[in-house]
Amino acid sequence: MLSIKNLHASIDGKEILRGINLEVKAGEIHAIMGPNGSGKSTLSSVLAGKEDYEITEGSVTFNGKDLLELSPEDRAREGVFLAFQYPVEIPGVSNINFLKTAINEIRAYKGQTPMEAKDFLAMVKEKQKLVELDGKLANRSVNEGFSGGEKKRNEIFQMAMLEPKLAILDETDSGLDIDALRIVAGGVNKLKSKDNATIVITHYQRLLDYIVPDVVHILYKGKIVKSGPKELALELEEKGYDFIKEEVGA
């Protein structure tokens, strides 16, 4: 589904990603871990199409399409979803209206007619339950005045509504208490299918107790330096990132 080859990206002339290689297949969950400044958030921003970054080398193919050639909105329409680490507030725009716009834009891209209001509301109801989102939040302005946990839960709610093929969760666990973490992770697990894939970006092993990855990658200084089964996360938790530094001889 997703194939990243030798991806280099820099911002303001500073190289952050230095040759990422990653293959993600449908039905898989990949975890990307790494210390601060290793390039985790850059990777998610680059995949979503944030324009601040310059791609200097490499390629990203998504379901046969050159992802880097697509605008951010077209990537979303093709089925890429980024759950933001810091979701943005949009005052005065209700969550519902925001999502309806998004869904209908995606449908228009696929040549489909706008969703019937009745079907849309039924979908809202169903997906809200899935992520245990308070019905009132759906009617409030996008993320405005939401608590940290509510914002993250709202990201997963949006993900549930947009039904992406590839979801990238950028430190979705940061700032969550244990109950919120369980709910958010529960939502992700329920959305998992053999047709979609998830990339979970995180600092801590904790999230991976709830979302069990097929593969764990360790990102360090802009490169994936080690990949392994889910036990790798445990090893990392135990030994800290220093063992990686030693291993790669940094």
Added chain:
Amino acid sequence: MANEILAEQISGEYKYGFVTDIEADNAPKGLNEDIIRFISKKKNEPEWMLEYRLKAFKYWQTLEEPHWAHVSYTKPNFQDIIYYSAPKPKVQLNSLDEVDPELLKTFEKLGISIEEQKRLSGVESRIAVDIVMDSVSVKTTFKETLSEKGIIFCSFGEAVQEHPELVKKYMGSVVPYTDNFYAALNSAVFTDGSFCYIPKGVRCPMELSTYFRINASGTGQFERTLIIADEDAYVSYLEGCTAPMRDENQLHAAVVEIVTHKNAEVKYSTVQNWYPGDKNGKGGIFNFVTKRGICLEDNSKISWTQVETGSAVTWKYPSVILKGDNSVGEFYSVAVTNNYQQADTGTKMMHLGKNTRSTIISKGISAGFSNNSYRGLVRIAKGASNARNFSQCDSLLLGDKCGAHTFPYIEIKDKSAIVEHEATTSKIGEDQLFYCKSRGIDNEKAIGLIVNGYCKEVLNKLPMEFAVEAQKLLAVSLEGSVG
């Protein structure tokens, strides 16, 4: 990034820029006493009306065009304007069938229904419309239905003929011809407009609306609107306006006066969509308007809501004189400027009575190379005890070549007053746009969403039919304005 797209910006297409090919009865160009007599005669006016015009004209000649607004433009040549233009034939219309089909088509294109529709299963709300094209009122709908309740809703010209006592009593009582340069000019040359009187104790059962259309080239539109709500009366009034796309600047200098008696309320909503000029700032309407209401007696209320997206230059301050005790004045405004548009708009709240309250919510949005100013005055007179004002002026910038300015004036002569002023300036965040895009929403739609959200407090004040139109208009006005 933003700048790149700004540079190649295409302005949203102005939908109403067509011209109706219709024969018109024009006055010769220029302004002098003869022209004023010509207009007065065309309108078959009584002597007192002509005298009023001539007095105003004399006074106007002593004035100089004011220059204090934060706008710059080439001064109109007042001798190069046609002051009277009427679509022919000007006959008394008794039914829709007699309206020129070209005219009907025009208003169909503008999305205005002048058919008097029957109420459909109680859902469809009805709006009575007075349509003013260039200098004359073309048609007023639902007149008979309204008159059953004693409501007078007709063109200004008709009111002069049929209700001279009301016109004499109220015209100029809120905006005297000595008020300012453009009010004086309007008083001298005004041609038509709407007149509305709601009698004691009557709640007007439908929205009243006037639709202004400039069609003829080289003309100016000078209309007057006068709305009177007698004791315990209520009316919601809407005003809309459009004009064809032309290279020349056309002048629109209107006067609107509102009077509310005891316990009466008037809601006045405007969606102003005059042609704003092209993306290089060529052409467009100069919109220099004096709008003012007076809460003449106790417990009355006047509320202005405006959505300003059009005109090359806008210069207007819908104001309220809070004379009656416990009276309330409100001003809700969204002003959008794009390309080379300029707007200097705001309000004046004059607190004279006791326990008077006013609220000002102004949302300015600037894009392109435009300039958008809020100018407001809150004056609390001596003796206006316990007056209260809250003002909030927000500016939103799209891009970095536009300007937002706020000029709040506050004059307080009474110690018991409480006046609050809040102001913010913000830019549409790149991260807000990226957030929308990452959900599949493109730039244009995202800006539309964000701007509509930003204006929600004001848009919520508009009647339903207008709110939808206003939302669409905002999106269209800002098309291509940000990257």
